[in-house]
Amino acid sequence: MEEYTLLRQFADSWMLLLLFAFFVGIVIWVFRPGASKEYKDTANIPFRHQDKPAESKEARK
Numbered sequence: 001m002e003e004y005t006l007l008r009q010f011a012d013s014w015m016l017l018l019l020f021a022f023f024v025g026i027v028i029w030v031f032r033p034g035a036s037k038e039y040k041d042t043a044n045i046p047f048r049h050q051d052k053p054a055e056s057k058e059a060r061k
Contacts, residue, residue: 029035
């Protein structure tokens with residue numbers, strides 16, 4: 001069996017499954033319940049000012 005054919009068969013079967021599982025894992029990681037606080041803080045970075053920085057995570061608690 002040629003190397004190209006072997007790699008092609010691997011990519012068509014197992015690599016497809018591996019990459020799909022990786023994609024599902026990333027989606028689960030992004031939409032986990034505790035992630036919204038972290039993403040809200042990151043989303044507000046452009047609105048921070050030099051003269052009045054955004055509140056730290058400890059100050060909000």
